[in-house]
Amino acid sequence: MNILGSTLTGQVTENLLLVLIPLFPLVGAALLGVAVGIREDRRWQAGWAATLFAVCSFVVTVKLFLGIGDAQEAFRYTAWRWFESGQLSVALALRMDRLAGVMTLVVTGVGSLIHLYAIGYMHEDESRPRFFCYLNLFLFAMLLLVLGENLLVMFVGWEGVGLCSYLLIGFWYREMPNADAGQKAFVVNRIGDAGFLLGIFVLFWNLGTVSFPELQGLVGQLPPYLAETAALLLFVGAVGKSAQIPLFVWLPDAMAGPTPVSALIHAATMVTAGVYMVTRLGALYVLAPTALAVIAVVGTATALLAATIALAQNDIKKVLAYSTVSQLGYMFMALGAAAFSNGIYHVVTHAFFKACLFMAAGSVIVGCHHEQDMRHYGGLRKSMPLTFLAYLAATYAITGLPFGAGFFSKDAILWAVYSHEIVLFGTPINRVLWGVGLFTAFLTAFYMTRSLMMTFFGEYRGHEHPHESPWTMTTPILILAVPSLAFGFLFGEEFLHFLAAWGREDLNVGHAVLAENATYHLLEMISMGIAVAGVALAAFIYGLQPRLVDSLLRAAAVCRGVHRALLNKWWIDELYDALIVAPLRKVSAVLFSVLDRALIDGTVNGTALFMAANGEIVRRMHTGRVSSYAMVLFAGTIAAIIFWIVL
């Protein structure tokens, strides 16, 4: 564990280029914000402008990333001292070390591609400038989150991405469900943010700083119970942002937004902010084993729950949304096993294949005239070959079939969980978690293959004639398909080595070394087999025996019950409604009638009435004539003089 021992006084290079990275999208957002009312025939420019700013940001990032040094080195840029209060001195500072560099690269790179994709996807929408303004603003906030030198700058980015998420989910705000979904995302995130803020307070209260480098050096001084508290509170924030149990309910609803938004915010970048934050504070979390165990359990449970729900969904975006929740669960499993670099590894590969999947799904949706129900797809591989290829590649990656990107990252996570002592309430649970993770991998392979089969194979079941998407949409998908397949194979080991400072030492060896371990080898084989089994089963059921499911459902009541449960997402939304929302409404109603109406309004209105009655009397003194005012003024002056003389 490198992060434990290091004092982190590593070299810091001031670099002005750093500020350009978030500045480009910010300028873009400002310009587009001004251009919201631009003429109809010029709106096509908005998308290209936004894309240009994103690409500029990406280019600068690449330039900086190539010059990044040792694990302890970082580029740093302090814009100005933001505020100072007591011993709290916060600088508006950016800092890019290896971890932040990787994240920045993913955010700007995938972000640029999704911007390009959005040009095609949104080309009929009349409020494109607003859309791209939000999109650029999101990019800015996300970069601020990633590059923030201290917790508060990160928090600003954290809230910024939340805001943009809200704005973009409810982008088509004229339809009530969309606006509701946006509000739901925002409110649920607030709960997490409250935890996050409390965590920041705990850290500052005890350590006197919020700056990451300083925190990293100081967390060792925290007593264990405080470290656990801070870690858990911060994790609450991560739970909200990264859609873990119990706060995952907003993410599936967030699919109400335009598909590029789902790809960018709700798959590739924002939802991984929690993972990034935990990794960033890895030094704190390794001191809090209980918190880590909680993270692992929550992650695993989320992965399983979401995967089961994904089995029965018919909306292609819902499937992908639950898949995202499930994959995020995997990432937290990795974090729970203290294998932070593996978590980030999965973040990156997941960004590739999930963004690819979402964009391919968007392409399908556009191609089928905004039909999202997979039951009305089928056989699209002929009419949409490019999209099909990309979807196939990304599915291959996510299912964990050999040598896809998911294969490497997911396997590594499973091995990390298996090989790490995770203790909760005195019982080691790592084997259990591993088992659940493996089962989830099977489910993942199953439902992803299911969606692939239902969409691209068989007979076309829709009504409108499907068509392939324009090049602005297919290009980003195909570009992303390549790393989805090959990233793990080509760069996997270099990647983990690059982030060695955030990884576990026992995992920081090459694959060849790991493979000498018989257990590892065995587990690898098992998970490979599981993935193949899942794919094969799904391909069999949905490709060859399409009526099997229906007959099963008809045959057994148990199957029907499970299916209904899955279809209704285990009734979790309803549960929350009954447990939290409904009581809250009742209490609010009482408070409203008693406290608000009677007490507060009564007081306020009473005061006003009292004043009005007084004014009715006093107003007669206001003749409206300057002379009488002057007379009173003068009389007062004389009185004052006499008073002064007499005294």
Add this chain to the structure above:
Amino acid sequence: MEVTQFYLVLGAVLFTLGTLGVLIRRNTIVIFMCIELMLNSVNLTMVALSRQFGEVSGQVFVFFVMAVAAAEAAVGLAIIMTAFRNYHSVRTTDVHDLAG
């Protein structure tokens, strides 16, 4: 009577006359002129005291009073013109929208 005292008394008389004008006249322009008269009585007092104490700052104050009076004249007359525009009168008795 000493010179300084004479001018203090003269200033007092002028100031009181100005005040009287402000109080009893109805025409805004006349009121405005009476205010100028009050300002000038103060100027007179300040110059007298400046002479009394051999201190030049009194005259500097007078300079400032004049500058402020010039600014006041510009804005005040503009206000009178605006009032005239709106009420077609500059009598204080005609301009009483603030009456309660």
Add this chain to the structure above:
Amino acid sequence: MDDLLSVGIVVVKAAVVMGAVLHLAALTTWVERKASALIQNRIGANRAAIFGFDLAGIINTLVADPVKALTKEDFVPKGVSQFMHSLAPFMGMFPVIISFAVIPFGPPIVLDDRVITLQLAELNVGILYVLAMGSLAVYGTVLAGWVSKNKFSLMGSLRASAQMISYEITMGISIIGLLALYQTLDFASIVEQQSGTVLGFLPKWGIFMSPFNWIAFILFFVSVMAETKRAPFDLPESESELVAGYMTEYSGMKFLLFWLGEFAEIVVASALVVVLFFGGWQLPYIDVSKFTLGPLIGAMVFGAKVSAFCVLQVIIRWSVPRFRYDQLLNLCWKLMLPIALGNLVATIAWMIWLDS
């Protein structure tokens, strides 16, 4: 005895100045008549003569015209206070005449133990005094327009007040740089500083004291010409638009007073220009104050210079057409005022550069 002598000297000086100014003004009216005739290629005043001598029209302008004016009916419009009606020309004339009190017209006369300055009042704020009197002069015009109960008169005096206030500002600002060079507001000291030469060959007159003073001169000269309300600045009395402007309801001696006041203003303007920019009573290259008859020579030099500028103003008045009113105000506020400010900055900068 001594006091009595001093008072006597002052009285004599005042009489001399008054006489000189009024005669100069009167002569300027003659110049005006004849010069306009020359410019317009006609003969001009030549009717009146005494024993067959018309003295090139002097008899006509200096004798016959006043007699005619004095014997005319003094018309006062109905419902107008006679006192106010008479006050107006007086208030137009009075400030102009007393402006001369501070203008030095010759080097001091030194008689044994007594120094008689050829200046009525040795005021250390002479220039401010002249400006103050100039700003009082507007009341005559305004009052005349007001008491005439005549719309053309009212228009004329409104025009006059706006015009005179505006050009006063340019006039004041244009000479601030010059005053900074002189380091004084006292006319006598200003004139004394203008002896000698600059660069070895130019007389050290105000206009040559800095590379920018010719700008100040032009601005100042134009401003004082506007103050005299004569063409091309005669909007207040433009006969083709407003009958005779604020003088419409005036006749006889009162009219003549306005008329004379106008010419006295020309003389004041010329005297100011001469004192500020053209060395006052100083002769170039020769220090007249060294001579026994210095004061006399100086006074003659001064008179000659003033007369020259009076003639120049008359020539300009008959050569340049009248402005439109908006052009008049635009000229002042949008052209001359900015230039005056720029000139001020330039002069100060030049002084600082000279110091360092």
Add this chain to the structure above:
Amino acid sequence: MIVAMWIFGVLTVLSALGVVFAPRPLHSALWLVGTLFFLAVHFALMGADFIAALQVVVYAGAIMVLVVFVIMLLGLDEGPTQNQSRLTLYSGAIFCGLFLGLLLFAFTHQLSFPIGSGVSNGSVGDPREVGRVLVTDFLYAFEVIALLLFAAIIGAVLLANDRKRPLMPGRGLKAVQGSANDAASVEA
């Protein structure tokens, strides 16, 4: 000096009375011009030449011309204005009498500086000295005054420059212009 002081003092008070009690605004204005002029004379008598000259230039020459200009422009001098109501008149007079009594009492009996102890040196009224103090000790006040004047100019222009609503027709300059136009059309 003392004689001149008394003569001009009486004149000042008389013209100030004229300002307050003249029935017509224009007469008030002219009386005020007189008052200001006499005050300038007082300043000059006290050796404050610079202030005296400024008094005439600024007050008599600029401010009062503006006032007269406005009176003429708006045609405000249409006749004697009535005074305020009797109540206002009496209470105003009483207050003013009280006030004057207080002031006179203070100035004749309560002055805390020894009368006549002052040393008025000759340089006090010198424009050079006033100017020096103005741009050294009072530099910031001077700059602020410049700013104030600037703001006042803008404010005045904004307030008065309302092209949409002309001044009341039938009075003042508008009436003049209207009838001039009529006359012109008749001639044509």
